[in-house]
Amino acid sequence: VGGEQISSIGRGLCVLLGISLEDTQRELEHMVRKILNLRVFEDESGKHWSKSVMDKQYEVLCVSQFTLQCILKGNKPDYHMAMPTEQAECFYNNFLEQLRKAYKPELIKDGKFGAYMQVHIQNDGPVTIELESPAATIDPKQLTKLEKQQQRKEKTRTKVPSESSRERNAPRNKDDPSASSGAEGDVSSEREP
Numbered sequence: 001v002g003g004e005q006i007s008s009i010g011r012g013l014c015v016l017l018g019i020s021l022e023d024t025q026r027e028l029e030h031m032v033r034k035i036l037n038l039r040v041f042e043d044e045s046g047k048h049w050s051k052s053v054m055d056k057q058y059e060v061l062c063v064s065q066f067t068l069q070c071i072l073k074g075n076k077p078d079y080h081m082a083m084p085t086e087q088a089e090c091f092y093n094n095f096l097e098q099l100r101k102a103y104k105p106e107l108i109k110d111g112k113f114g115a116y117m118q119v120h121i122q123n124d125g126p127v128t129i130e131l132e133s134p135a136a137t138i139d140p141k142q143l144t145k146l147e148k149q150q151q152r153k154e155k156t157r158t159k160v161p162s163e164s165s166r167e168r169n170a171p172r173n174k175d176d177p178s179a180s181s182g183a184e185g186d187v188s189s190e191r192e193p
Helices: 025-037 085-102 140-158 162-169
Strands: 014-018 059-064 071-073 076-078 108-110
Touching: 025 085, 025 108, 059 085, 140 162
Parallel strands: 014 059, 059 108
Antiparallel strands: 071 076
16 A cells, blocks of 8 residues: 555465445355355365365455446446445444454454555465355346346246137138138127126
8 A cells, every 4th residue: 555565464365345235244244254164275185175264274365345346337337336435444344353253363464445555466276256145135226127027027928829819820721611811700709808
């Protein structure tokens, strides 16, 4: 930050945390559990994907990154789903506090909230895993869109040709005297309720 190194870790996890408007204590607790228990490290015998950061006693570096809440509008990023700064800072500090309570406080490091930072990450693999809380809610605008799509699907599924429309669309035999072009004859049965 400003040309000065304020934090660093050795082996461990670099957590880039995007905080949404909809995030609550429930999402925070879920993310703390997931981050600390995610099996991304190898065990003593070299077996991959078997040990967590806590199992290995590795460090965790956390960086608040509102840009993860980006929604593209054409080619322009829109951050309206990111939690406002004051709320997000409180949420982020609570997140760090919960991580420190659940693990070893001296192994949890962080950047500087809201600061322009140069973050140097050396990915081992590289491995990047996106975590999202299952408790996260859907944007109300998105929900409305999904509901409309579901309604259209249901209408499409329930559309079965009626008896009268099948009769209208059935091929007519020119030699059949009862066959009608639809321009004449009794069609009252189609109009009855």
